Amino acid sequence: MAADLVISGGRLADSAHGGERIDVIVEDGRISAVVPAGEASQARRTLDASDAWLMPGFVDIQVHFRTPGGTDSEDIASGAAGAAMGGVTACVMMPNTTPTIDTPDMVRDVLALAAGAPCDIRTSAAITTGRTGERLTDFAALYGMGVRVFTDDGDCVADDTLMEAALAATVGLPGSVVSQHAEDPDMVAGGVINEGLVSRRLGVRGRPAAAEVSVVLRDIELARRTGGRYHVLHISTADAMELVEQAKRTGVAVSAEVTPQHLVLTEDDVERLGTTGKMNPPLRLRSDVAALCRGICDGTLDAIATDHAPHHASLKDTSLRDAAPGMTGVETMASVIWSELVATGVMSPARFVEVVSAAPARIAGIAEHGHRVEAGMPANLAVFDPAQRWTVRADELQSRSRNTPWAGRELTGKVRHTVLAGRPVVSGGELCG
Template identity: 85%
Template sequence: MAADLVISGGRLADSALGGERVDVVIENGRISAVVPAGEGPPARRRLDASAALVMPGFVDIQVHFRTPGGTDSEDIASGAAGAAMGGVTACVMMPNTTPTIDTPDMVREVLALAAGVPCDVRTSAAITTGRAGERLTDFAALYSAGVRVFTDDGDCVADDALMEAALAATVGLPGSVVSQHAEDPDMVAGGVINDGAVAQRLGLAGRPAAAEESIVRRDLALAATTGGRYHVLHLSTSAAMARVSVAKRSGINATAEVTPQHLVLTEDDIERLGTTGKMNPPLRLRSDVEALRLGICDGTLDAVATDHAPHHPSLKDTSLLDAAPGMTGVETMASVIWTELVATGAMSPTRFVEVVSVAPARIAGIAEHGHRVEAGLPANLAVFDPAQRWTVHADELQSRSRNTPWAGRELTGKVRHTVLAGHPVVADGELCS
């Protein structure tokens, strides 16, 4: 009998480029066998993986698909299409929507809208009602509705007692985590970009690096006290990373992510990028970038997440002071990391799989994704051509918005196929109908 799908002639990323070529056989949404190339059975459909790597699908645990309330910038369908094109088989939406995702009914509404899109879209929920920082949401009810990540996202939970209570709540909810936007709101009030030379030259108020370290230090102490799970969203400074490193060695249950942009771009890029270069936390110093690159390669940092933040042009076509913060990134994540770190020899293909798939799935409690390519496991896969060169054109990406910092940049490595629950959603670089 013919298999549902065979991915033929690729190499497994964990075996690096010198591994043996294999056929990956898929039936009923799962990998049924991994056999030497050419030994796969007849199949209803075949995907050519020659000269490519077969990997677990990528997992992006910080995306903004602007549903509800901001669908002129992005909606779940356009965001999921970009995710699939980038090899992302699962992602976690942030709750800074209008209205806020802070009740089980809102969770169910968003997940219903995500049914049938070419990516497994999950949602986080707010830590505090309306993200107002005044009282906790009902963690237990939200957990029962499927939420595993609790975050006020762009708003830091500044109140010590609230943050302590939130972390304590995760202890009784297996697999749940509190994810913090770590910038002290008093220290960054009115700040536009990094508090440094570029801000001074442009006459703009800055967002100091110390604002991040301050919150990370406090939160790690609260995590130690409560035993709760703590995750730092889009960590941007070497000082905060050092705090996380020490905490991990002492046994605190903490993880941290970094964005592609914080691994590549600095405050010096802002004048070139204009308002596309504005985000929170801001692009930092070259010394921070170099430290974070070492941290993601050596395991100090756990995962890459994009903070994919699409904005309608009207929200970006203004001054740096007034522009909305954020950059798109879900479709380009894998290629940027491969170009900057793997193709240069700084990161192994195995570590690449860990930071863009395995670790983020583990952090966000997404059990069906981030597995090795082995028989018996779910068939959520990306086939990645490590040699393909391509140039990013904003108007060719799937997002409704155009605020990519990579426009005009040639990248090395591109997704060829994406398989979700055993079904191709991208084949030969094109979305499947």
């Protein structure tokens, strides 16, 4: 009897198999066997993975698909399409929507809109009601709806007592985590870009690195005190990363993610990119970029997440001071990281898989994704061509918005196929109908 799907001739990226060529046989949404290349039996459908890496599908644990309330900039359909094109088989939406995702009913409604999407859509929920920083949401009820990530993303929970209570709540909710946008709101009030030479040259108020460091320092101590799980969203400074490293050595349950843009771009790029280069936390110094690159390669930092933040042109076509902060990135993540770190020999293919798939899945409690490519595992997979060169064109990406910082940049490496629960959703670099 023919299998549902065979992915033929790819190489496994994990170090245990040394890049050997294999065929992966998929039946009923799961990997039924992994055999040497050419040994798979007939299948109803075959995907060619020759000269490519076969990996677990990528997992992006910080995306803004602007549903509800901001669908002029993005919606779940366009966001999920971009994710699938980028090899992302699961992602976690942020709750800074209008209205805020802060109740079980809101979670239910948003997930209903995601049914049938070409990516496994999960959602986080707010730490505080309406993200106002005044009262905790009902963690237990939201957890019962499948929420594992609690965050007021975009707003820091500044109140010590509330943040301590939120971290304490994770102790009784296995697999849950509090994710913090770590910038002290008083220190960054009115800030536009990184506080430094460029902000002074452009005549705008800066957002100091100390604002991130102070929050991470406080939150680590609260996590230590409560035993709760703490995750730093889009870390941007070398000093904050050092605090995370120290905390890990002493047994604190802390993890941290970094975005592709914070691994590549600096405050100097803001002058070139204009409002597209504005985000929170801001692009920092070359020394921060170098430190964060070391950290993501040596394991100090845990995962890469994009903070995919699409904005309608009307929100970006204004002054740097008034423009909305954020950049798109879910579709380009894998190619940017491969180009900048793997193709240059700084990061191994195995470490790449860890930081874009396995680790983010663990952090966000997404059990069906991020597994090794082996028999019995869910067939959530990406086939990545490491040699394909392509140039990013904003109007050719799936997002409804055009605020990509990579426009015009030639990248090395591109997703060829994406398989979700055993079903091809991208084939030959094209979305499947």
